[in-house]
Structure formats: C-alpha cells, structure tokens
Amino acid sequence: MTERSVRWGILATGGIAAAFTADLVDLPDAEVVAVASRSQESADAFAERFGIPRAYGDWNALAEDGDIDVVYVATPHSAHRVAAGLCLAAGRNVLCEKAFTLNAREAGELVALAKARGSFLMEAMWMYCNPLVRRLKALVDDGAIGEVRHVQADFGLAGPFPPSHRLRDPAQGGGALLDLGVYPVSFAQLLLGEPSDVTARSILSAEGVDLQTGALLSWDSGALASLHCSIVGGTATAASVTGSGGRIDIPHGFFFPDRFVLHRDGRDPEEFTADPADGPRNSLRHEAAEVMRALRAGETESPLVPLDGTLAVMRTLDAIRDRVGVRYPGEAPEADRAPELTPA
Numbered sequence: 001m002t003e004r005s006v007r008w009g010i011l012a013t014g015g016i017a018a019a020f021t022a023d024l025v026d027l028p029d030a031e032v033v034a035v036a037s038r039s040q041e042s043a044d045a046f047a048e049r050f051g052i053p054r055a056y057g058d059w060n061a062l063a064e065d066g067d068i069d070v071v072y073v074a075t076p077h078s079a080h081r082v083a084a085g086l087c088l089a090a091g092r093n094v095l096c097e098k099a100f101t102l103n104a105r106e107a108g109e110l111v112a113l114a115k116a117r118g119s120f121l122m123e124a125m126w127m128y129c130n131p132l133v134r135r136l137k138a139l140v141d142d143g144a145i146g147e148v149r150h151v152q153a154d155f156g157l158a159g160p161f162p163p164s165h166r167l168r169d170p171a172q173g174g175g176a177l178l179d180l181g182v183y184p185v186s187f188a189q190l191l192l193g194e195p196s197d198v199t200a201r202s203i204l205s206a207e208g209v210d211l212q213t214g215a216l217l218s219w220d221s222g223a224l225a226s227l228h229c230s231i232v233g234g235t236a237t238a239a240s241v242t243g244s245g246g247r248i249d250i251p252h253g254f255f256f257p258d259r260f261v262l263h264r265d266g267r268d269p270e271e272f273t274a275d276p277a278d279g280p281r282n283s284l285r286h287e288a289a290e291v292m293r294a295l296r297a298g299e300t301e302s303p304l305v306p307l308d309g310t311l312a313v314m315r316t317l318d319a320i321r322d323r324v325g326v327r328y329p330g331e332a333p334e335a336d337r338a339p340e341l342t343p344a
Contacts, residue, residue, distance in 0.1 A: 009062050196219055
C-alpha cells in the first residue's frame, strides 16, 4: 500500500457518500474501486456518476471484496453497527460516519471487533482532521488562553422536517442529538476530554425524538460546556473557548471554520484564517488523507480521531439521552445501556 493508491469501497449512496466520494476522487493517491447499496439500481447509478468499476446490490458483496483496502460506511447511523460490523468481520478496514453508532454498547462492539481482527477503524469526525481546528486545539493545549473554563457550541437546522423524515424517525436514530449534537459534544471533548457529569433538557417530538436539546457538561477541573442542537431552528453554529487567560471565538461553522479569533489578556486580538491550499471549507479530504496516512503507516487507529475518544463521546451522548428520556427501538433499558461516565 505504500507504493500504490489506497483502494476505497463506498457503502451507501446517499448525500454524504456522494460528497465524500467527490472529494476522494480528487486525491491523487486514492482510488474508488467499488460501491454497494441495498439496491442494485442505486449502486449502478452511483458507480456511473463517479466512474466506479464495481457496483454491488448488497453490503455483503462489498465486505467480501478482497480488492478493497478500506470501506467508507455512510449509511444512517442506525445501520452503522451492522454495516461496519460486516466489513470488519470480513477483514476490511473501516471509516464509519458519525454518530459512530446508536449507543456506546454498539460502539464498543465495533471497536472490539476491529481489535480482534487487527483492522483499522476510525469515526469520520472530519472536524478533528480540519487543519484550522487542529491549530485551535494546539493553541489551547499550549496554554494560549490558560486553563479552559468554559466551552460553548451550537448546531441547529431550521427545518421543518415532516414526521416521515429520517430525522423524526426513532427507528433510524432520529432527533437533533445524534445528527447534529454530536458536533458540539465532540468539540467540547476534543478540548476537555470526557466530562464527569451531564445535565440535559430536550423538547421531544410526538414520535419521541429530540427536536432540540441543551446540555451542560462539567469536569472535575471546574470547566463547563454549554451545548445546544436543534432541528427546529437554524443557529449560528458558533463556538467559543474561554480560559483563565483569554478566549477563542469561532463566529460561524465551528466544525469547518474559515477563521477564528484569539483574544488574550493585554494583547490585541489575533485572527487565524484557513489556508486556501487546504481546499474548500466543506472538504472531506482531510479525513480521507488521515485514513490513508494511517494505513500506510500500519496503524489500526488514528491519533487525530482515537477510538477511546469516540467511545467517550458515545458515552456522553448516551448520558444525554438518558437524562431527556430518548430511547430507540430495540435498545436495552437505560440502566443496562449507558455506563457511568468515566472522567478522562
């Protein structure tokens, strides 16, 4: 793999699969060799659109294709456990969309399976691979704003989404939290690790999914995070990180920013902007490049998106759902599903 292109399989043919594939085909060291859908017609259309040589009408065929180095799983998150599990069980490496699974139990099963097979596994948390987000984290880690005291982040869509939409469907893991809230939670935990306590409130739909959720996370250090997600109101998608000696503001699009501003006590504000050479703000190529770098290095997980961090985020999402009373069909009762939070 060190001297040739990395061969990708794409599992699912929806919007995020198309966006990822469009960025992937522009990478000179990547080759998309196969796509799978539950519908042969859908797989064929996707293959024709992107010039992919093999199209499968079932997931098993893709998982068993030994000519694939890594599979990108882009199904709704309710199917991640099954889809990624098929691929890992067949010996494939996997990049799996977020939210990683419906709950922490399913996430742990995938991680255990990957480790048993010696396969690479990574959550497609593209925010963690974004160069400007990495720069922000480096500044925080280096003490640019002192000790972190508070993180704020929000992500909301205006909708309205009808009851028939997947975002309103409990069977598909609907609601604001797993689709959108995973970003604010992941942002806070990127900087502070797993919280020691979680408080949350939601407005639920008639179907039982969260239309909007507010969460307050706390850490033993005294840090707090105020997070919000919604599918009934468009938000600024802004974020801020306040420390004992300054603040960093991301005015919009915190998970794919074009700039952020560093405010330090006694100094003029400093603006950090995205490098045009890194591509469009919404490019998914950075996570693809990180997967290929890791595979070539013989790594089974990425230091940018470590599996322990993914599991910790899933535990926090479970805790939030427990607090607000959202459970998906087929899940165990809350007491059996969500383990106690373990501070990092």
